[in-house]
Amino acid sequence: MRPGELIASDRGARPGTTTDVAHAWEVLGSVMDPEVPVVSVVDLGIVRGLDWQDGHLHVVVTPTYSGCPATEVIEQDILHALEHAGFAAPQLERRLTPAWTTDWISDDGRERLRAYGIAPPAGSTSKRSLLGEKDDICCPQCGSAHTERLSEFGSTACKALYRCVDCREPFDYFKCI
Template sequence: MPLAHSVLANVMDPEVPVVSVVDLGIVRGLSWREGHLHVLITPTYSGCPATEVIETSIRDALVQSGFVSTQVEQRLDPAWTTDWITDEGREKLKAYGISPPVGSADKRSLTAEKPVVLCPICDSKNTLQISEFGSTACKALYRCNDCLEPFDYFKCI
């Protein structure tokens, strides 16, 4: 299903429009079931307000590309993790001004020291968390103490 995958690689996340649903690891699988293209997705978190928009965008993009019979299934188990963001997705986040997640979403990260978050603008390690929550619940607000710019950090979850 290379064509379907490439179509989905162009479906952008509505909250961060430079990364696709493939870049974020939201698309978990593609298969044919009883004559339908079946798309398995896992939202970034169960309460994500963009989930319905993402499902509709996936369906619309596939239908416009000739996949007229599609089914989108949302599965919450296993829970989405920032470990599923592709390397390309991480680079796109940084280029957009969002510091990508540092480390792994392993449970040990909950008790470990806070990560060193690089400024996506100047690559400085001299950054400070301003707020646990940034523009969305999955991001924290930071400020670079060198270039003085505020930026979002995509939390490791």
């Protein structure tokens, strides 16, 4: 809750239109993840819904995982971007169920990760790994599938550190969650 909301919660309330919601999606497409600044919150799939409630834009956000240190920064960035775009007192709801999954990352987001040097999640969050099957993690530099995991954790907890055996370059792999 922000200062003044209890006193003036209807400040700027107005009927919303489909154009407003489309504009909000466009605005959110420019809000970048602070840890991977080439993918937007829309590309990551953490914005789960936008609608108009009680005269204000209502945004549903599912964090990548409940302990993600960037969650509050992302939420503030979302609110700031929407307010800067003219949405008065947008309402943000953090929803933890269903839990976020890397399956929600868009195709554009996956390509942006690759171009940035981070291998996007391979496959999906199926139970293949529980059965001993390994995903092919391709090097984002040269495209080789001849890679090896150096560490279960990379630059952040949601990434693992890999190295390409062919080009010898290390890289982060965005783990399937």
